[in-house]
Amino acid sequence: MSVIEASNLYKNYNGINVLNGVSLTVNEGEVVAVIGPSGSGKSTLLRCLNQLVYIDSGSIKVGGINMVGTDEKGICRYAHKSVLHQIQLKTGLVFQNFHLFPHYNVLKNITDAPVQILKMSKKEAEEKAYALLERMNLSDKAEAYPYQLSGGQAQRVSIARALALSPTVLFFDEPTSALDPELTIEILKVIKNLAKEKMTMVVVTHEMAFARDVADRVIFMDNGSVIEQGAAQELFTNPSSERVKQFLQHFSMEG
Amino acid sequence: MDFNQLLGPMLEGTFVLLKIFFLTLLFALPLGLLVAFGRMSKRKYISRPVRAYQLIMRGTPLILQLMFVFFAPYYIFGRTYDRFTAAIIAFVINYAAYFAEIYRAGIESIPQGQYEAAKVLGYSKAKTFIRIIIPQVVKRILPPMGNETMTLVKDTALAYTIGVAELFRAATNASSRAFSTMPLIVAGLIYFILNFVVEKLFIQAEKKLDYYK
Numbered sequence: 077m078s079v080i081e082a083s084n085l086y087k088n089y090n091g092i093n094v095l096n097g098v099s100l101t102v103n104e105g106e107v108v109a110v111i112g113p114s115g116s117g118k119s120t121l122l123r124c125l126n127q128l129v130y131i132d133s134g135s136i137k138v139g140g141i142n143m144v145g146t147d148e149k150g151i152c153r154y155a156h157k158s159v160l161h162q163i164q165l166k167t168g169l170v171f172q173n174f175h176l177f178p179h180y181n182v183l184k185n186i187t188d189a190p191v192q193i194l195k196m197s198k199k200e201a202e203e204k205a206y207a208l209l210e211r212m213n214l215s216d217k218a219e220a221y222p223y224q225l226s227g228g229q230a231q232r233v234s235i236a237r238a239l240a241l242s243p244t245v246l247f248f249d250e251p252t253s254a255l256d257p258e259l260t261i262e263i264l265k266v267i268k269n270l271a272k273e274k275m276t277m278v279v280v281t282h283e284m285a286f287a288r289d290v291a292d293r294v295i296f297m298d299n300g301s302v303i304e305q306g307a308a309q310e311l312f313t314n315p316s317s318e319r320v321k322q323f324l325q326h327f328s329m330e331g
Numbered sequence: 332m333d334f335n336q337l338l339g340p341m342l343e344g345t346f347v348l349l350k351i352f353f354l355t356l357l358f359a360l361p362l363g364l365l366v367a368f369g370r371m372s373k374r375k376y377i378s379r380p381v382r383a384y385q386l387i388m389r390g391t392p393l394i395l396q397l398m399f400v401f402f403a404p405y406y407i408f409g410r411t412y413d414r415f416t417a418a419i420i421a422f423v424i425n426y427a428a429y430f431a432e433i434y435r436a437g438i439e440s441i442p443q444g445q446y447e448a449a450k451v452l453g454y455s456k457a458k459t460f461i462r463i464i465i466p467q468v469v470k471r472i473l474p475p476m477g478n479e480t481m482t483l484v485k486d487t488a489l490a491y492t493i494g495v496a497e498l499f500r501a502a503t504n505a506s507s508r509a510f511s512t513m514p515l516i517v518a519g520l521i522y523f524i525l526n527f528v529v530e531k532l533f534i535q536a537e538k539k540l541d542y543y544k
Contacts, residue, residue, distance in 0.1 A: 126451055128451065161453060164450070164451065164453050165453045168451065169451045171447070175442075175444035175447060175448035176448075179466045179467055179543050188462065189453060189454070192458060193454060194453075221543045223544040234448075237452070238451075238452075241452065241453070
């Protein structure tokens with residue numbers, strides 16, 4: 077079953093087509109890596125799927141529910157607010173710069189949304205948060221404030237915060253781009269473990285080795301369009317388009 | 332002249348000062364937030380008049396605004412009203428304009444990412460503002476709010492110009508009756524002591540919010 081069905085997404089900013097007819101399907105339990113040069117529209121694509129950016133035209137279905145559609149006349153319509161809210165809760169997003177809430181400690185960062193938004197009991201939310209922190213190897217940091225965390229720890233907290241809402245799909249927007257190589261490995265490990273648990277994920281990344289080794293499918297974007305997509309191994313070893321070949325030249329893929 | 336005879340009116344004046352001070356804060360603090368929202372509105376027909384109002388409040392002397400608020404109804408409708416009420420109105424609309432700018436600076440300094448993180452987690456706009464944005468804004472605006480609050484303590488003296496019997500008026504009256512500058516010095520001390528307390532409170536508030544960065 078497909079968790080995300082996006083087709084023909086268009087988004088224009090000041091006369092520039094940031095998304096130029098992008099289509100994307102993500103199946104349950106699948107890990108999709110989105111790669112490509114900066115400014116190719118990868119992040120915008122994620123932000124559209126997560127309602128941070130509204131598309132100009134196209135259609136998006138999440139878990140079979142219409143989020144937005146476009147009729148024959150080209151009029152783009154979003155679903156009712158309550159539907160959008162339900163979809164919002166089913167789609168988690170992990171940011172490049174974490175965006176933890178600085179005035180809440182780690183535990184509260186994770187429990188506040190479940191308690192406030194899902195109306196979960198505080199006790200249940202905290203139990204869940206502690207379990208997530210243990211998975212993230214951060215059990216000792218529950219009481220810490222975000223400014224006391226390293227970048228890698230902050231990013232793991234933000235992953236736990238997203239998971240606390242039990243999303244059906246988790247998006248990552250360059251989750252390691254603000255981290256040094258050591259911390260990058262730390263975060264990639266976490267994502268790998270989530271992949272093992274069959275979490276459905278879409279990861280925008282510049283970590284080519286990670287995309288090749290962890291993703292089931294890789295999508296290459298350039299200038300607001302999907303240039304090529306396919307099984308990770310296939311796309312990296314035998315890309316069919318010149319643009320992908322040229323892009324991948326810059327990465328040595330040993331190891 | 333008996334010192335006690337001086338002290339009575341001065342204490343009454345201090346009481347009026349405190350009434351002006353607290354009533355101004357009570358109304359101007361929330362009104363300022365409303366003004367800040369108006370100023371930040373994307374709708375020009377809201378933001379422009381709000382900006383004009385702020386420009387007038389910040390661009391003309393408070394002492395003139397006091398007189399205007401008190402005397403204008405007399406010239407327009409031929410009626411006078413309570414001086415104290417006039418003073419409160421003038422202080423509230425003036426301070427709201429300043430508070431609004433401090434709020435605006437605070438609100439606009441919160442990174443966009445905070446709003447995005449909240450939206451992705453399903454927070455409504457109201458919840459985002461109350462739970463995520465406001466607490467961070469409060470921490471950031473404490474120093475400039477301390478400034479304004481201390482200025483307000485001293486500005487209450489301007490109510491003297493429309494005949495409100497606050498501390499400064501009591502002190503000048505006492506001074507001329509007793510042919511002494513002593514009451515003025517005492518008044519100065521009272522203003523200082525009040526602001527000493529205000530400063531302490533703000534420092535304490537800052538310390539209380541020091542647990543995060």
